[in-house]
C-alpha cells in the first residue's frame with residue numbers, strides 16, 4: 554500500500570506501476586508487444602470504453618477494458634481506478650472472516666456454555682460490548698448492572714471478573730446462534746461478491762452482467778441478514794412478530810434480487826433508483842427497531858443495540874448519498890480517478906456500517922443468553 558500511496562499523479566512512475574504500462578486510448582507500435590490473444594493490456598480513458606463499462610463519466614482515466622480473465626485477475630496487484638474498490642472490500646471480507654472465526658472459537662455455542670469473557674475480548678474493540686461475557690447467568694446480571702449504571706470500563710472489568718468467579722458453577726444456557734452467523738455470512742458474501750465484481754467485470758459484457766447481479770445479490774443479502782439478529786433476538790419470545798418480520802424482509806430481499814436481474818437495472822441513469830431500492834429495504838428496519846423500543850425501551854440492551862443500529866444506518870445513508878451524488882469526483886473530474894472517488898468512500902462506509910452491526914449482534918447474543926423465554 555505504501556507503493557500505492559507514493560503514486561499521487563499520472564506520471565511516468567505511475568505508468569511503470571500500471572499493468573501494461575501505458576494509459577490512454579491510443580495504440581502505438583510499442584503496444585504490440587503487450588498484445589495477447591488479440592487484447593492490449595493497457596489502461597484506457599473513459600471515452601475509449603464500451604458502453605457496458607461506462608458507469609461514471611467523472612472518473613476519466615485508468616480503466617481496464619475487455620481484458621482477458623488472467624490479466625484481469627492479476628490486476629488485483631496493479632494500480633488502476635478499481636484497485637482501491639477491490640481491496641477495500643477484499644480486506645473487509647478477511648476482517649469479517651476473522652471475526653467469524655473469532656466468534657466461533659471464542660463465543661460459546663448453544664450447548665456446553667462456559668464463561669469465556671476474557672477470550673471474547675479478542676473479538677471486539679468496544680468496551681461496552683466486552684460487558685457481554687457470554688453464557689453465565691451471574692456474569693450476565695453483572696453486565697446488566699453495569700450497563701444500567703454506566704460505569705467506567707475499569708470498574709466493569711473488576712465487576713465482571715468477580716461475577717465470572719461467582720457464576721462459574723451457575724446453570725448455563727445460550728440462545729441459538731444461527732441469526733448471528735447468518736449475518737456474518739451475509740456480510741462476507743456481500744464483500745466478496747463486490748470485490749470480485751470490481752476485479753473481473755472489465756472482462757466482457759457478459760461477465761459484467763453476471764458479476765453485477767452477484768454484487769446486487771450480495772448487497773441484498775447483507776441487508777436481509779442484518780435483520781436476522783435484530784428480529785430474531787428482539788422477538789425471541791414473540792413467535793408471531795418474529796416470523797412476520799423475518800418473512801417480510803426475506804420476501805422483500807428475494808423481490809429485490811428478482812428486480813435486479815432485469816438488464817435495465819444497471820442503467821447509469823437508474824443510479825438513484827438502485828440506491829433508493831436498497832435504501833428502502835434497509836429503512837424498513839425502522840419498523841422492528843421502533844417495535845423493539847416500544848416493548849423493551851427500558852432495557853439497556855435494547856437502547857444499546859438501537860444506538861448501534863442508528864450508527865449503522867447513518868453510515869449506510871452516507872454511503873448511499875455519496876454513491877448517488879458521485880462526489881467528490883463530480884467537482885473535479887479526473888482528479889480522483891485512482892484515489893478518493895465516491896465508490897471508494899461508499900465501500901469504506903459499508904464496512905463501517907457492517908462492523909457496527911456486528912457489535913450490535915454481540916449485544917443481542919449476550920442479552921438473550923441471560924434472558925431467554927420461559
Ligand SMILES: [Zn+2]
Pocket residue numbers: 638747751896900
Ligand atoms: Zn462497489
